[in-house]
Amino acid sequence: PCPAVRKFPLSLPPPTVEDERADWERALDALGRRLKPASVDALREAPRAVREGNFTATAVVFEEEGSMLIEPGDTSGELLGLAVDLGTTTVVASLVDLRTGAQLSVRSKPNPQMAFGDDVISRLNCAMRGRMRELQEASVSAINDLLHEACEEAGVRPERVYEIVVSGNTAMGHLLLGLEVGQLATAPYVPASSGPVYLRAREVGLKAHREARLYLLPVIGGFVGGDTVSLILATGLHRSRGLRMAVDLGTNGEVVIGSREGVYACSTAAGPAFEGARIKQGMRAKEGAIERVDLRDGRVEVRVVGGSKARGICGSGLVDAVALLLDLGVVSESGAMLGPEELGKEAPGWLLSRLRRSEDGREFLLATPEESEVEGGVALTQRDIRELQLAKGAVRAGIELLMRRLGIGPKDIERVFVAGAFGNYLRPESAIRIGLLPPVPPERVRFVGNTSLLGARLCLLSRRKRREAERIAKWVMHVELAGTTEFQEAFVEMMLFPSGGGGS
Amino acid sequence: PCPAVRKFPLSLPPPTVEDERADWERALDALGRRLKPASVDALREAPRAVREGNFTATAVVFEEEGSMLIEPGDTSGELLGLAVDLGTTTVVASLVDLRTGAQLSVRSKPNPQMAFGDDVISRLNCAMRGRMRELQEASVSAINDLLHEACEEAGVRPERVYEIVVSGNTAMGHLLLGLEVGQLATAPYVPASSGPVYLRAREVGLKAHREARLYLLPVIGGFVGGDTVSLILATGLHRSRGLRMAVDLGTNGEVVIGSREGVYACSTAAGPAFEGARIKQGMRAKEGAIERVDLRDGRVEVRVVGGSKARGICGSGLVDAVALLLDLGVVSESGAMLGPEELGKEAPGWLLSRLRRSEDGREFLLATPEESEVEGGVALTQRDIRELQLAKGAVRAGIELLMRRLGIGPKDIERVFVAGAFGNYLRPESAIRIGLLPPVPPERVRFVGNTSLLGARLCLLSRRKRREAERIAKWVMHVELAGTTEFQEAFVEMMLFPSGGGGS
Incomplete structure (x- = not known):
């Protein structure tokens, strides 16, 4: 690693x-460098720091600004940093040893700004109505909480964290x-x-x-912000010879298409469905979340994170479930969940037994009460399907418009990277089946996990990567979709599910 | 001027x-530069600043760190700075227009740290006993007060002061x-x-x-701090071909001898006598202060700052008065003030009439009650003379030891600069007469006023001068006198006054 904060033990x-050289200059001479104080406090405490360790001290150097502070004794073994994915719905933090690059712990929690609105626009409106300070404090407190938890888990002190890199x-x-x-x-905008x-x-x-x-x-x-820069940095799209696509399925869905010749990026308001929010029994991809749904020997089989009983469903499970229901004919191309009368007599009994009605309308039972930790089992509702349609419609519209801008079709794309915090993996066939992704050969799709966090970690560990991120940000062409009729038309069209043939 | 803060009007x-460039980058593009925000607030307020002036704005650039803030509208006409001489006894501030270099106003006041001790050592001891915060706040409040007064006098707002340069x-x-x-x-040390x-x-x-x-x-x-750097910068000692000397008569007396081949500097604890403190009727060199004392036609004649009646005596008046009393034989070489009995019968009546006794011992009346605003007139006491002996003894000891270090005598010094805030001028003959300065031809002595303030102003107005000051600080050789027996011996010797012959 070549982090932006480094430590140098000093023996003065x-x-x-x-x-009679001054303390500060004595330390600088030992380092052989000229550095300014990291703050007036760094200067204030230099004499005490130097003497407390009996002239054995440690220089903490902030390379980005050429500044220094001095710690008493040799603390060069303790140099931590925090990489943060500041998502609209979920905040994830990774505690990293800056000397080795090792991840010591990782923690996530819902973004407390959710209380001010699900999507970024409603939060901005909230901030404009005089609540900026509350919103600001909400995201800060989330990071502080995660920092604290991650440090506790790793058995280290938050005071040893010298840099925080945020991607969002x-x-x-x-x-x-x-x-x-x-x-x-x-x-x-x-x-x-x-x-x-x-x-x-x-x-x-x-x-x-x-x-x-x-x-x-x-x-x-x-x-289109730092999370998209992270997406590109982590997937190496900007260095690819062939045309590649990367999609980040967050609350803002970001779509990037390009190669080293040029990269286009756009952002669409997908909503929080992929992260399990606004879904009746939705949850983040943690223990108890249905992350995968299969049909095996005429039986619905769910895989649950952690192998426990089901408590809810996360993004990947949602996509899988809807793909299955489309294949089973339970959900129509328009997204309507059919009832027993519409399915007709040829529908098998086990399937009909899973269809039920709640106060919210129709729903399909994914995990039976016996397979679940929650009363009544885990079901997918008509409304959940509508939420997914909004989310995937927005993302797919972005994909279509970028492809149109580049004059290309799905067959021209040699690789599709799918990023997001919605589960341990996303089944490419399901993502294509529901029309979230265009019809590409499934083997071209790679699930790359949380690239926003990965990009933050890359930038935390390497100033070179940081400069690369900055070049990416300037170089990538942003395509603004918001408010264009072109987008509205594509969105309405892409909310529909593809017919069973596999085409868009 | 080439100040460290500059303003550039922007028409965006x-x-x-x-x-759709961001506001900050839009401003940078207009400037054609890459600058970081002066603070997070500078970034926070950029959008408002840009829009408040309807895309006419002003970039305030801090050249020393390559940072910027944006102000609404065209404010490029308002760019002020404050130069401060942070003296141990007196604080002086000069408000400067950074565009033209013009001094708009100048104000001074006693250093409120005086309440914690007269000299620097007693203040440091005070700080070490847990009162650092009070001492710090005292000097800060003094500068804040002067800033406020100087701005009021000039009819400008303190918010238009973008940089403060302090010499001390x-x-x-x-x-x-x-x-x-x-x-x-x-x-x-x-x-x-x-x-x-x-x-x-x-x-x-x-x-x-x-x-x-x-x-x-x-x-x-x-x-030996920034005030001595100022002394050298302002007198150009470091660029002189011939050997020159500069003396700053502050509470710490600084002595500098050298040429462009090399400069030596030392500091001595002179005490505040030159600034009128610890002198019974002492005062700073402002309206009402006796700044000059002459004997004309057998009459003591005083010159008072502002031409008003006398209210007290400042440093230059003190030196003049003692020189006169030495010439008159009223003060002996050991510093004793003689009484009528010791002066004998040949002493003129006008002289004897000015000698009197107070509860503090003998004193000599400089300004009669009629010439004064204060009851009983303005007199010089035996104790005042002792204070002056301590002050001049310390400074002169520094001069002697530096000359000894360089292996030179007074005749080798082609120019003597005398700096200080003790009056509008100091009569060279008097300074030599009392032994404050070594016996050099009086025409070689130049009074240069408050060079600490001058140096601060030079550094405020020019980054080039600032770099020059930094080179001076590294290059000048510091001679530590404190605690050496060599200094103690010279000090005791130099407390005596020279005999009338003019020799040391």
Whole structure:
């Protein structure tokens, strides 16, 4: 690793009448470098730090700004950083040993900004109505909580975390920093700043080491932010010879298509369905979540994260379930869940037995009460299917419009990367079956997990990757879809499910 | 001027669907530069600033760190800075228009740290006994007060002051920033830092523009700080072909001897007598202060600052008065003030009439009650003479030891600069007569006023001068006198006054 924060143990000669160099300059001379103080406190405490360890000390150097602080004794073994995926719906943090690159622990939790609205636009509107401070504090407290939990899990102190790298969409970045958002919420959707932001983490309220720095990945344009930069960085799309596509299935769905010749990116408001939110029995991809649904020997078989009984369904299970229901004819191309009368007499008994009615309308039982930890089992409702249609319609419309912009079709795409925090994997056949992805040979699809977190970790561990991320942000072409009639038309069309033939 | 803060008016194209650049990058593109935000607030407010002036805005650029903030409208006409001489006894501030270099106003006041002790050592001890915060706040409040007064006098707002440059000795610098001082108070007198310090002024409590920066001049070594760097910078000693000397008569008396081949500097604890403190009727060199004392036609004649009646005596008047009393034989070489009985019968009546006794011992009336605003007139006491002996003895001992170090005598010095805030001028003959200066031809002596303030102003107006100051600080050789027997011996010897012949 070549992180932006480094430690150098110092063994200083004590001052004498012949050698009356100041403490700070004594340390710099030992390092052979010129560095400014990381803050006035770093200067204030230098004499104490140098003497407390009897002139054995450690220089903590923030390479991005050429600044230093001095710690007493040799602390060079303790150098941690936190990589954060600041998602609209879910926040994930990974605690990393900056010397080895090892991940010590990883924690996630719902973004507490959910209380202010599910999607980024409603949160921006909320911020504009005078609640910016609350929104800002919500995301900060989420990161602080995760930092604390991740450190506890790893048995280390948060004061040893010297840098936090955050990857998130433009709105999440603005709300984390408390940047003015009025101009971002309305056309032409202009960010306050698109460059990377580097500042003292405590300036926004983050509670790691007192001098810890925050690095926020740069923005490509509009709502296409640092999470998309991470997506590209992690998949290497910008260095690919052939044409590739990457899709990040977050609450904002980002779509990227291109090669080293050029990359186009767009953002669509998918909603939180892929992360299990707004789904009646939806949940994040953690223990108890149905992550996979199969039909085997005329029996519905669910796979549950952790191998326990089912407690709900996560994004990958949702896609699998709907694909199955489409194949079974229980869900129509328009997304309607059929009742026993519409399915007719030829429908098998086991299938009919899983169809039921709740106060919310029709639903299909995925896990029976015996297979579940929850009363009545885990079912998929008509409304859940509508939510998925909105989500996949938005993402797929983005894919279609980008392909149209490039004048290409699905067959031209040699590889499709699917990123997201919706499960341990997503079955490519199911994603294609429901029309989330265009009809490509399934073997071309790779599930790459949470690339936003991965990109943050890459940037945490390597200044080279950070510079690469910054070049990506400037170089990738942003295609603004919001408010265009072209998008609205594609969206309405793509909300429908493909017919069984496998075509779009 | 080429100040470290500059303003650039911006006329930005408003964003469109085709030009969706972020606000910050839009401003940077207009400037053709890459700059980081001056703070997270600078980023937060960029969108509002850009729109408030309808895309006419002003970039405020902090050149020292390559950072920027954006102000609405065209404010490029308002760009102020404050130069501060942070003296141990007196604090002086000069408000400067950074575009033209013009001084708009200048204000001074006693250093409120006086309440914690007259000299730097007693203040450092005070700080070490847990009162650092009070000392720090005292110097900060003094600068804030002067800033406020200077702005009021000039009819401008303190929020338009973007940079504060402070020149002061090492202890004053440490106490302003709140740096640890334990190691500075005892041998080998090591500063926490000797480099220049550049930070946000509000970090130490200074209340100019919210983002204003503070630049503190670098330290040469030990107690020889930024004020001595200023002394050298302002007199050009470091560029002189011939050997020159500069003396700053502050509470710490600094002595510098050298040429462009090399410069030596030392610091001595002179006490505040030159600034009128610890003198019974002493005062700073302002309206009402006796600044000059003459004997004309057998009459003592005083010149008073502002031409008004006398209210007290300032440093230059003190030196003049003692020189006169030495010539008159009223004060002996050992510093004793003689009484009528010792002066004998040949003493003229007017002289005897001015000698009187107070509860503090003998005193000599300088300004009669009729010439004064104060009851009983303005007199010089035996104790005042002792204070002056301590002050001039310390400074002169420094001069002697530096000359000894260089192996030179007074005749080798082609020019003597005398700096200080003790009056509008100091009569060279008097300074030599009392032995404050060595016996050099009086025409070689130049009074250069407050060079600490001048150096601060030079550094405020020019980044080139700032770099020059930094080179001076590293290059000048510091000679530590404190605690050496050599100094103690010279000090005791130099406390005596020279005999009338003019020799040392």
